Amino acid sequence: MNLTLKIWRQKNANDKGKMVDYQISDVSPDMSFLEMLDVLNNQLIEKGDSPVAFDHDCREGICGMCSLYINGEAHGPDRRVTTCQLHMRMFKDGDTIHIEPFRAKAFPIIKDLVVDRSAFDRVQHAGGFISVNTSGNTQDANSIPISKHAADKAMDAATCIGCGACVASCKNSSAMLFVSAKVSQYALLPQGQVEATDRVLNMVQQMDDEGFGNCTNTGACEVECPKGISLENIARMNREYLSASFKG
Amino acid sequence: MSGILSSSIGRKFAMAISALFLMIFLLQHFAINILSVFSPDTFNEVSHFMGTFWVIQYALQPVLIFGVVFHFVMGFVLEIKNTKARQIKYAVNNGGANSSWMSRNMIWSGLAILAFVVLHFIDFWIPEINIKYIQGDMSGMHNGEFRYFHELVEKFHNPLRVGAYCLAFVFLALHLLHGFESAFQSVGANNKYTKGLKNFSKIYAIGIPAGFIFIALFHHLNQIL
Numbered sequence: 001m002n003l004t005l006k007i008w009r010q011k012n013a014n015d016k017g018k019m020v021d022y023q024i025s026d027v028s029p030d031m032s033f034l035e036m037l038d039v040l041n042n043q044l045i046e047k048g049d050s051p052v053a054f055d056h057d058c059r060e061g062i063c064g065m066c067s068l069y070i071n072g073e074a075h076g077p078d079r080r081v082t083t084c085q086l087h088m089r090m091f092k093d094g095d096t097i098h099i100e101p102f103r104a105k106a107f108p109i110i111k112d113l114v115v116d117r118s119a120f121d122r123v124q125h126a127g128g129f130i131s132v133n134t135s136g137n138t139q140d141a142n143s144i145p146i147s148k149h150a151a152d153k154a155m156d157a158a159t160c161i162g163c164g165a166c167v168a169s170c171k172n173s174s175a176m177l178f179v180s181a182k183v184s185q186y187a188l189l190p191q192g193q194v195e196a197t198d199r200v201l202n203m204v205q206q207m208d209d210e211g212f213g214n215c216t217n218t219g220a221c222e223v224e225c226p227k228g229i230s231l232e233n234i235a236r237m238n239r240e241y242l243s244a245s246f247k248g
Numbered sequence: 249m250s251g252i253l254s255s256s257i258g259r260k261f262a263m264a265i266s267a268l269f270l271m272i273f274l275l276q277h278f279a280i281n282i283l284s285v286f287s288p289d290t291f292n293e294v295s296h297f298m299g300t301f302w303v304i305q306y307a308l309q310p311v312l313i314f315g316v317v318f319h320f321v322m323g324f325v326l327e328i329k330n331t332k333a334r335q336i337k338y339a340v341n342n343g344g345a346n347s348s349w350m351s352r353n354m355i356w357s358g359l360a361i362l363a364f365v366v367l368h369f370i371d372f373w374i375p376e377i378n379i380k381y382i383q384g385d386m387s388g389m390h391n392g393e394f395r396y397f398h399e400l401v402e403k404f405h406n407p408l409r410v411g412a413y414c415l416a417f418v419f420l421a422l423h424l425l426h427g428f429e430s431a432f433q434s435v436g437a438n439n440k441y442t443k444g445l446k447n448f449s450k451i452y453a454i455g456i457p458a459g460f461i462f463i464a465l466f467h468h469l470n471q472i473l
Contacts, residue, residue: 072340103334171343172333207256211333216330216354217433220343220346232438234433238260238434238436
């Protein structure tokens with residue numbers, strides 16, 4: 001396959017940045033998208049140009065590190081996959097592919113396609129945990145009855161890998177799907193109940209402080225989420241938040 | 249619950265509650281207007297009751313005005329905040345791949361509805377206030393009979409006014425197609441009833457505006473045919 005790539009290049013956080021065109025040939029349809037970028041970078045290095053910076057780690061679709069806004073969609077046109085699991089067979093010979101970083105005020109660009117998603121870490125630190133005593137007195141988890149339904153829902157929420165596709169896809173750059181998944185995974189389990197009120201209030205406060213937008217329920221986040229996190233989680237977080245707010 | 253309106257979820261909740269209130273008002277408004285098609289006398293009597301009963305005039309009317317103003321102001325506040333949350337736009341954005349046109353353009357359908365509401369205030373509400381509270385005529389009568397039905401029919405005489413009226417209700421349908429089910433999601437109601445609610449919201453979102461358009465066309469065509 002021969003492709004034209006239009007890639008966002010930005011030297012650093014302060015650089016204005018621009019889209020730059022690249023031609024790449026002999027791309028195998030079996031390559032992953034990141035492997036295609038690896039090939040491009042090899043060519044750029046051989047020519048003495050600066051390689052395109054992009055995030056990646058496990059390349060197995062589970063770490064949440066890769067990102068990229070490809071042809072107007074987070075993680076590209078395929079569904080329920082991260083960019084590392086997106087294959088070039090999704091494109092046709094002669095295609096022009098636009099590659100941009102995830103854009104949001106809360107995700108500032110570091111270089112080229114690499115964005116700083118530490119806002120998610122700070123939201124998580126604000127309450128996305130349970131305070132378990134691990135000094136040897138920990139209760140056996142199997143001694144706490146949990147319904148299969150609740151366990152399944154909690155597990156579904158816990159599959160969020162925090163990649164930020166929800167923020168990137170949302171027209172408002174809202175982080176509601178991410179935060180709601182983290183709130184839900186604890187709200188559904190007995191272990192999460194003790195700190196439930198503070199958790200949801202603190203995480204939503206941190207989310208707002210980071211500069212994410214307001215959810216307007218377009219549903220784009222759910223469609224683009226590589227793990228299929230459901231909007232049901234946002235409704236649950238809304239209930240948790242409103243209940244916590246009225247409790248005071 | 250101090251400061252709930254300063255949080256993103258609190259603002260969503262407030263938008264949803266005001267929207268649900270306005271949708272109940274719209275249903276009531278439609279129920280009265282449709283009477284003009286079937287029984288002008290009943291329409292006159294109900295209109296007179298609505299226009300003169302003190303609970304409606306002095307309690308519900310101010311609440312309605314507050315609800316309308318609040319919904320619009322909060323809508324603009326959210327739009328400004330959301331625009332600020334992404335300062336550099338994407339060069340290519342395929343919004344149609346993951347969301348409906350209606351959900352992405354609530355501000356534009358909302359602005360069209362706002363324009364209509366302003367015209368409706370100038371066209372209907374201000375003259376009503378003038379007759380009732382400035383001229384002091386609370387009788388609802390003109391030349392010995394109730395004026396409401398004749399005024400309504402007269403307003404649907406001009407084809408340009410009818411066209412603008414119908415267009416406004418098309419925008420209302422587009423707004424409600426996303427807004428109705430979105431309001432339930434915002435108040436946290438996503439459960440086993442969601443599918444039924446979504447179907448009901450589609451029927452409401454299309455049915456009520458279509459009903460208003462039908463009333464306008466009915467009275468217009470009755471005058472020209």
